[in-house]
Amino acid sequence: MSSYLIKVTWGRWQTDPKWLQSGDIQAAALFDLRFSNNKLSIWKIDDTQSNLDRVIAALSVINKKKTIDNLDYVIITPEEIQTLGLKTEKSPGSTLDTDANKDWHYDIIELSISKIVAIAKCIKSHTIHRKSEPAVHNLVRLSLKNKFIDINDADENLKKQLEALLRKNPE
Amino acid sequence: MSTVPLLIDWDLSRSKPAPFSFEWLILPSAKSTDIKIEPKIQQLSSSTIGAVGNTPFSLLTGTSTEQLPITDYLTKQITDLYNLANDGLFEDEQIREFWEALSALLLTFGDAAIEGIAPYIIGEKASAESASETLKCLSHQETLVAYDYRIWIMERALQSPSSWIRDAAALALESMDDRTAIPYIQEALSKESNESLRQYLQTVIGYLSRKR
Numbered sequence: 001m002s003s004y005l006i007k008v009t010w011g012r013w014q015t016d017p018k019w020l021q022s023g024d025i026q027a028a029a030l031f032d033l034r035f036s037n038n039k040l041s042i043w044k045i046d047d048t049q050s051n052l053d054r055v056i057a058a059l060s061v062i063n064k065k066k067t068i069d070n071l072d073y074v075i076i077t078p079e080e081i082q083t084l085g086l087k088t089e090k091s092p093g094s095t096l097d098t099d100a101n102k103d104w105h106y107d108i109i110e111l112s113i114s115k116i117v118a119i120a121k122c123i124k125s126h127t128i129h130r131k132s133e134p135a136v137h138n139l140v141r142l143s144l145k146n147k148f149i150d151i152n153d154a155d156e157n158l159k160k161q162l163e164a165l166l167r168k169n170p171e
Numbered sequence: 172m173s174t175v176p177l178l179i180d181w182d183l184s185r186s187k188p189a190p191f192s193f194e195w196l197i198l199p200s201a202k203s204t205d206i207k208i209e210p211k212i213q214q215l216s217s218s219t220i221g222a223v224g225n226t227p228f229s230l231l232t233g234t235s236t237e238q239l240p241i242t243d244y245l246t247k248q249i250t251d252l253y254n255l256a257n258d259g260l261f262e263d264e265q266i267r268e269f270w271e272a273l274s275a276l277l278l279t280f281g282d283a284a285i286e287g288i289a290p291y292i293i294g295e296k297a298s299a300e301s302a303s304e305t306l307k308c309l310s311h312q313e314t315l316v317a318y319d320y321r322i323w324i325m326e327r328a329l330q331s332p333s334s335w336i337r338d339a340a341a342l343a344l345e346s347m348d349d350r351t352a353i354p355y356i357q358e359a360l361s362k363e364s365n366e367s368l369r370q371y372l373q374t375v376i377g378y379l380s381r382k383r
Contacts, residue, residue, distance in 0.1 A: 011335025
């Protein structure tokens with residue numbers, strides 16, 4: 001069964017700040033749940049996770065982003081979406097992988113504050129996965145090679161990074 | 172073009188013990204022999220000062236910065252940078268501006284810039300988010316400027332009380348592709364209590380070990 005990927009930043013979900021009460025979550029985590037028009041961007045991952053690497057590559061090459069670096073994420077299940085009373089809706093993504101944008105990008109819609117908090121608690125209960133920077137670089141190279149990503153769609157800064165990646169040997 | 176004599180870089184060997192009062196900030200003895208940093212005098216032209224002053228994070232407005240002693244100037248730049256960054260680096264645009272300001276300071280002041288930001292990163296004057304972004308920025312510079320000092324601050328940040336900063340330090344060292352960091356990561360691993368960070372540190376050690 002398909003699941004959903006939410007991009008996060010590992011540090012925001014850590015509980016070691018001394019001021020943080022047991023079981024609570026740093027407010028900084030809310031910035032991983034930045035919503036627009038009461039919608040939160042998520043990515044559908046198929047049951048065999050065959051599109052996971054491609055989605056990670058897509059999420060790593062976004063115009064205006066300063067670097068192509070590591071990517072942290074959690075995978076939540078459709079059951080959790082249902083249990084939390086969340087609605088999803090297919091919508092176009094904004095990465096440089098146009099097919100991925102079309103096929104696998106969704107929004108959680110009709111978000112309320114209580115639902116945001118529920119999503120945060122759900123994420124907190126999950127293991128945060130990481131693709132390291134060298135691994136992400138390899139995935140991006142693959143997406144370039146397979147023409148999933150068109151380097152000409154990249155802004156100047158990103159294009160330089162992509163060109164540098166192509167010059168560097170894979171890890 | 173007018174120039175002003177500005178900066179005598181820190182000599183790391185003369186500054187031991189480290190010029191900061193953080194008890195866990197101790198320069199490893201290895202550094203005293205590994206790093207050979209000669210004091211050097213840099214000159215900063217008025218146009219260069221303008222380049223730094225014009226970054227979006229600068230708060231120097233309408234004053235003649237050339238008349239400030241360089242240490243005061245740099246200190247003010249760094250203070251202003253982190254005062255803004257500690258309010259939050261949430262949007263791509265904010266992060267981009269922070270990177271540009273920090274990169275300009277690094278390129279202009281070299282080692283001294285790292286000395287100046289060290290209290291923020293390893294002395295906890297910066298928020299974990301700002302410190303994390305700083306380490307990421309320092310590890311993605313396409314220059315050898317202050318290379319040893321950048322590695323040094325990343326290695327020190329591995330000992331931060333904040334797991335977020337320790338993680339950022341490990342990410343930065345992985346990005347630097349420098350296997351000389353391995354002993355420091357191994358030491359950090361031996362002290363690390365966060366299980367997922369332990370796993371990641373092991374991954375970084377494995378990755379750097381494969382580097383030639």
